[in-house]
Amino acid sequence: MRHFISLSDVTPSEFGDIVALGLELSRCGNVERRSLDRHLIGIQFSVPSTRTRTAFTTASVKLGAVPLPYGPNDLQISTGETISDTGRILAGMLDALVVRTNGPQSEMRALAQQSKMAVINAMSDLEHPTQAVSDFVTLRQRFKSLNGIHLLYVGEGNNTAASLAMATALTPGMKSTFLTPPGYGLQADILQQCARTSASTDAVIREYHSVECMPNDADAVYTTRWQTMGVPRKKPNWRDDFEPFRVDATLMRNASRSGATFMHDLPAVRGEEVTAAVLDGSDSIAFKQAHNKVFGAMAVLLSCLQ
Missing domain, CATH: 3.40.50.1370 (Aspartate/ornithine carbamoyltransferase)
Incomplete structure (x- = not known):
């Protein structure tokens, strides 16, 4: 498991490999040998999205995973629970959490203070790495x-x-x-x-x-x-x-x-x-x-x- 929060965390070789994989998938669409069957992917978008939200939902399904969508007020972060506590809870249930926010990227770092659930930056105030x-x-x-x-x-x-x-x-x-x-x-x-x-x-x-x-x-x-x-x-x-x-x-x-x-x-x-x-x-x-x-x-x- 690894997080994908900032391109500053990625090496040239790693970034090239991810792009090459995306290119290969676009050409052949063969994902059977890369299936994420039985994986659970949380998709938490606190701001509107057409392309990115649909893309990650579609990608999850194509890979055999089950997407679990969360709206801006669905998680109890909105009622006062800390972001790091929320991350610890979700990490015991999900394999990955895809996050989009207009807020600071530090919020994603807080969610990533655990070692079980991948946190993926689907856009923050600073970057849009995906x-x-x-x-x-x-x-x-x-x-x-x-x-x-x-x-x-x-x-x-x-x-x-x-x-x-x-x-x-x-x-x-x-x-x-x-x-x-x-x-x-x-x-x-x-x-x-x-x-x-x-x-x-x-x-x-x-x-x-x-x-x-x-x-x-x-x-x-x-x-x-x-x-x-x-x-x-x-x-x-x-x-x-x-x-x-x-x-x-x-x-x-x-x-x-x-x-x-x-x-x-x-x-x-x-x-x-x-x-x-x-x-x-x-x-x-x-x-x-x-x-x-x-x-x-x-x-x-x-x-x-x-």
Whole structure:
């Protein structure tokens, strides 16, 4: 049993193996020899989710496990029980607990203070590591090897962006450029972690705060919606900061001389972070990316429980 809470806990070899497993599953779907028959998978989502919750539920069933869903008020954490006590109780009944929250990642660490139940981060305030797994499965489908591939991310330095940066650092020879509005960039500790990891992989992670710094050799352009998880922003007129970072046909042309693939973690707000023409265009693999979340979830569950 192992936890999957942060990509900072994962080695380049381990991350590559998980992505390779997800890629293999996407190709053949043969899971009989990897069955999680009789395993019980708790799925605790305290915030809304379409893709990730469905993906982990589907993945559990496909692997022969039984998913047990919990809503935001179903566990007695909501009535005052400590998170660590809840983890100790559930660890005596479940094999894994998949958790999504807008709260701090430290809550998942508290749940993981036991050695029987795997705790899997399906999104926290800091990271979205399982999203990165399915994203890199999708990139491997598109480009086969990621050595030398250049990913351009445009938008807020949110939890998805943080996981993309950390996943890039774990991937030998890959490069990612992040264009984030001033005041909405990646956290300094994430960039420091990436620098430490990439020293052994020769990966390159760069961040700029102006579209004037946009490269012209991107292989893929990635964006997320401007309001992460739909959480309202306090700053009035905050959209003005993001307007130059909308992904439209012009940005796609400028980002790559030879044409770039478009990616989005979805849901999308059409006309905000991306135009409908790009999202629905022939270069978009955003919906394939979403469907690959099942294979990413399967790979993470197998890596944690086998």
